[in-house]
Amino acid sequence: MITTVLFDLDGTLLPFEQDNFVKLYFGGLCKKIAPLGFKPDKTVKDIWGGTKAMIVNDGSKTNREAFWEYFRSQNRDLPEIESLCDEFYTKEFDEVKSCLEYRPERKPLIERLHSRGLKTVLATNPIFPYAAQLTRLRWAGLEEKDFEYITSYENSHYGKPNTMYYSELLEKLGLSPSECVMTGNSVTEDIIPCIELGMKTFLVTEHLENPEGLDISAYRRGTLSDAEEFINSL
Secondary structure (H helix, E strand, O other), X not given: XXXXXXXXXXXXXXXXXXXHHHHHHHHHHHXXXXXXXXXXXXXXXXXXXXXXXXXXXXXXXXXXXXXXXXXXXXXXXXXXXHHHXXXXXXXXXXXXXXXXXXXXXXXXXXXXXXXOOOEEEEOOOOOOOHHHHHHHHHHOOOOXXXXXXXXXXXXOOXXXXXXXXXXXXXXXXOOOHHHEEEEEOEHHHHHHHHHHHOOEEEEXXXXXXXXXXXXXXXXXXXXXXXXXXXXHHO
């Protein structure tokens, strides 16, 4: 019996063009910290390096620790900026919403699932701080209370597509794979790892991520509305 629906955020609940998002995001963050001596080109390179450190995290530290250990190792002669970045995610980061083609209202979907007695979890790749996840949720008309749990770089020790990311999440929530369905737009990050764990999945194809061109014919797939119909049929 399905009790919980896991949702990806980017490209699933929140449609956006990644290139535009990254450009505005990095531009805003670099502008925030540039007065302290951080050069934009190197900062972008170091952010990507820190992101990789989170993706390959082996569970020995939180993703937050993995990111900042890497970033600080590349900027030993510059000031500490974690608190300044935290401020960015609660203020200037909201301006990045201008990259959205449209701002969807997902609240009704979540409310309909809750009315059926289902729990919802935001299983977004935990490479952002919790504050940033909440900001991005608001772009889709959602808020913290709409989800049982929200993954972030503070509360996670792995990143997608590592199956341990999902295993850790299920363990924290006391859930078995058989009672969950994962809804996401990435074949390699959302679908394949969850199938390996024994979860039901639905691939949202409106903003499909399948850079390797993998065969998706065997997966349940379609629009987010189709995903809701699938969940209701379980």
